[in-house]
Amino acid sequence: MAEKEWGRLPEPPREVVLRVKRYDPERGRTWWQEYRVPTYRGMTVLDALLWVKENADPSLSMRYSCRMGVCGSCGVVVNGVPRLACQTQIAAVASRENPVVTVEPLHNHPVVRDLVTDFTAFFEKHRRIIPHIVRRDMREVEEAEYEFLMTPDEHLSIYQYSLCIMCGLCYSACPVAASDPEYLGPQALAQAYRFIVDVRDEGYDRRIAIVDTEHGCHRCHFAATCSAVCPKDVDPAAAIQRLRRIVFLRRLGLWRKRKVAPLAGPLEKPLRRIRAEYPRHNLVEGADPERQAREPVDIDFREEWLRE
Amino acid sequence: MASEERGRGRLLHNMPGLLQASLNPWLVRVRNNPERLAFVLHRVTGVIILAYLVAHIFVTSATVDEALWESVMGALSGPLSRVGEWIVAGAVIFHGLNGIRLILVEFLGLGVGRPERPKPPYVPPSLRSGQRKGLYLVFALSLAGWALAGVIMFAG
Known part of the structure; x- marks a missing residue:
């Protein structure tokens, strides 16, 4: 996601009010709780949540792992925008005039407790589009002796989509996922596109049959919020539109895979x-x-x- | 608040729902995303057009008698229904123009940019390519067309 203040963040306010939306699964109760958190330069929202857990309220639950925007565990809704808590500077979301930072669990994912959301359905949708290389002869992958040949241009056509860390922010921002729980979602559809156009892959017909449904790529209405919130610049919105073009042309019999990468084979000259x-x-x-x-x-x- | 048994606790279903998603363009307060506004407007104008179409078919099919037709037309020529017609005209203009843009983007994959090597500040290609310029053009033409429709309907 584009950060307007990129590189020139102001000093954060001395103290922020962290408003956290909490949920107790045992009593089924939801409430907002406020914490006053002292800040420092460079403090992230995740740092503030951890400060609360260590110093104010040990019962606050959240999920995090790497603290540097690689693992994709700490997605939360900060001030109404789905973001990675570890990549969001307090100074970027709070100011001296408005030192309130609201933190909610991700929308469209069921909440387990406080800020922890259940990703079972989300991962299941990712699994449904067969997120791995499929060959006619699967022994080429399973007993691989040599790599598949791929040009740098062919790699660039999928590289952006392969950066996905499955943080679920796009799914949380999507207005279609907000009303249709069966919708495959921007993440799974972008990955379907990434594997369909991958020159090493031959499973495109199976994947097209999976996404060419009512709850598949035709459900997307191009609100493009998925691309606007993506922390890794994966651009699911563009991927889904190009996927839909492939599905559309395939129905008309006008699309076929131009090239399937061959195996590299043994070296011509010995090392x-x-x-x-x-x-x-x-x-x-x-x-x-x-x-x-x-x-x-x-x-x-x-x-x-x-x-x- | 629907919830589901799972072990000791229950999962909270945290979905804003169809009405929120279709009517509130600020459900996600992200910057640089006028496509979301266009999505909401497209849905709202679609419903307006559908409602007008149903009412139109009902009025024209139910009033077979000439005297009844005259009285209904007289009732529908007031200033309030003129404003309503102007709103329908604006809805048709926006829905049509945005529909052309959506057909180009969604069926032909035009104007969403090419995949690239991401560079900070991470503005994805689809948010700065042809479809974005097309969207600004749609907004400008819709406003101009709506104003023109107003001039024709109220000044004429």
């Missing part, structure tokens, strides 16, 4: 084996030059790498 040389100066701690000289190591190199 050249050279003796590795160990550094003799500035040794790392624990390195033993005499032992390394006694046990030499050979490395396989391509001719052209050696020339460079």
Whole structure:
């Protein structure tokens, strides 16, 4: 998601009011709770939630893991926008005039407790579109001896979609997912597109049959909020529109896969084996030059790498 | 608040629902997303057009008698129904223009940009490509067309 203040965030207010929407599954009760959290420069919403858990209210539940926007566990709705708590600076969502930060669990996912949402259905939808390479001869993948050949341009056509971390923000922002629980959702459909256009893949007909349904790609109405909230710039909105074009043309018999990547096969020229040389100066701690000289190591190199 | 048994606790179903999703463009307060506003307007104008169509068919099919037709037309020529007709005209203009844009985007995949290597500040290609310019054009033409319809209906 584009951060307007990117690179020039102001100092956060000394203290923010964290309004958290809480849910108690045992009593089935939902309520808003406020915490006053002292801030520091660089504090994220996740840091503030953890401060609350450590110092104010140990019963507050949330899910997080990596704290750096890689794992996709800490998606919450901050001030009405689905965001990763670990990537959202307090200074970007609170100001001295308005030091209130509201934190809610992600919409469209069932809430387990407080900010923890249940992703079972979400992952099930991802699994339904067969999110792996499918070949006519599956032994090419399962007993792979060689890689599939792919040009950089072909890789670029799927690279953006393969960055998805399955954080569920797009699904939470989608207005169609808000009314249709069966809808496959932007994440699964973008992944379906990513595998259908992947040159290494041959399972496109199976996937097209899965997404070409009432609750599949035709349900999308291009509100494009999924792309606007995506923290990894995956652009599900564009992927779904291009997927829909493929499905539409396929129905008319006008689309077919242009190219399927072949296996790389054995090397044309054998690799050249050279003796590795160990550094003799500035040794790392624990390195033993005499032992390394006694046990030499050979490395396989391509001719052209050696020339460079 | 529907909920579902699961172990000791219950899951809270946290979905805003069809009405919220179709009527509230600020359900998600994200910037740089006029497509969401267009989505809501498209739904609302669609319902307005459908309601007008049903009423139109009802009025024209029920009034077979000439005297009854005259009286109904007289009742429907007041200023309030003129304003209503103007709103229907605006709905038709926006729904039609945005519909052309949606057909181009959704069936032919036009104007959503090409996949690229993401670079900060992470504005996805679909939010700065042809369809976005088309959307601004749709908004501008709809406003102009609606104003023109108002001039024709009220000044003429």
